[in-house]
Amino acid sequence: MEVIHSIADLRSRIKDYRRKNDQSVGFVPTMGYLHEGHASLLRKARAQSGLVVLSIFVNPLQFGPGEDFERYPRNTERDLQLAEAAGVDLVFMPSVSEMYPSPTRTTVSVTGLTSRLCGASRPGHFDGVATVVSKLFHIVQPDQAFFGLKDAQQVAVIEQMVQDLNLGIEIVPCPILREADGLAMSSRNVYLSEEERKEALVLSQSLQKAKAFVESHTAFTPQELESLVSQHIATSSLAIIDYVEVLAYPTLEPFKNSHHTHSIIIALAVKFGKTRLIDNLILQVGK
Ligand SMILES: Nc1ncnc2c1ncn2[C@@H]1O[C@H](COP(=O)(O)OP(=O)(O)OP(=O)(O)O)[C@@H](O)[C@H]1O
Numbered sequence: 001m002e003v004i005h006s007i008a009d010l011r012s013r014i015k016d017y018r019r020k021n022d023q024s025v026g027f028v029p030t031m032g033y034l035h036e037g038h039a040s041l042l043r044k045a046r047a048q049s050g051l052v053v054l055s056i057f058v059n060p061l062q063f064g065p066g067e068d069f070e071r072y073p074r075n076t077e078r079d080l081q082l083a084e085a086a087g088v089d090l091v092f093m094p095s096v097s098e099m100y101p102s103p104t105r106t107t108v109s110v111t112g113l114t115s116r117l118c119g120a121s122r123p124g125h126f127d128g129v130a131t132v133v134s135k136l137f138h139i140v141q142p143d144q145a146f147f148g149l150k151d152a153q154q155v156a157v158i159e160q161m162v163q164d165l166n167l168g169i170e171i172v173p174c175p176i177l178r179e180a181d182g183l184a185m186s187s188r189n190v191y192l193s194e195e196e197r198k199e200a201l202v203l204s205q206s207l208q209k210a211k212a213f214v215e216s217h218t219a220f221t222p223q224e225l226e227s228l229v230s231q232h233i234a235t236s237s238l239a240i241i242d243y244v245e246v247l248a249y250p251t252l253e254p255f256k257n258s259h260h261t262h263s264i265i266i267a268l269a270v271k272f273g274k275t276r277l278i279d280n281l282i283l284q285v286g287k
């Protein structure tokens, strides 16, 4: 495994690989502080691609004022061990000035899909994500890129960007990995106090309740599911709901009742103290 800091070095390393091999290049972009969720993406890339490229970059463009850019957790040594164990070939770890040597005057903005959920509660967030992912895609030029469905809106946004800009990269969505008790794995879980960590279980529990409701009803409205989920989350006195929304997936359009869509997402963002957690469940519903 090789660790690379400059764009020029990464480009020449990948060019070299392409010259000597006809196998595919797989890419996993991350912000580091890696956990089993990231490892599952890397293992999938390892199984499907000849060369596996991992990027670790905490992207300032996607953090709003007052968000946790400065204190976002970092542990390079542990990240490199996990990457090596997962079979990564190249780790790209650029500095902020390597990625943004001058003020960015070009922004990639995906409209429509970004007007709800995290796009509404984190203004500018998806412009920052689409811009950095598009830069990374141009640098790595992968055949496949692997993204976790924990960030399901991000998957929809990136798929739209790839389609609209004819990037010709296959986006591979990967399932959410959870702790044994159901909490979705996230680098930000490390911020939680012991009590917040216990109470955060209401998130995955509320999604399971919604799943049971969907399975036992032939038809339902999004509002029914939203109130069921919100009410369960409200059983925790520490939880402050940012949003709970049920939409069609991957269009992220509202629908009137379950007869009007095939696939739905139950998406939530909830704060415990200063820590904002997201989770979701995507379900197929009968027409
Ligand atoms: N529990 C998980 N299961 C599957 N994929 C995940 C999981 N957590 C993160 N990922 C995916 O890993 C990639 C990198 O995500 P990122 O580095 O932001 O990690 P994170 O744990 O989601 O951090 P954060 O605390 O910022 O949400 C994204 O595609 C993300 O969806």
Ligand SMILES: CC(C)(CO)[C@@H](O)C(=O)[O-]
Residues within 6 Å of the ligand: 029, 030, 031, 057, 059, 062, 129, 132, 133, 151, 154
């Ligand atoms: C895709 C990504 C690495 C872009 O900074 C980030 O949004 C993330 O970790 O999901």
Ligand code: BAL
Residues within 6 Å of the ligand: 031, 062, 063, 151
């Ligand atoms: N995985 C999403 C990155 C962020 O929260 O900024």
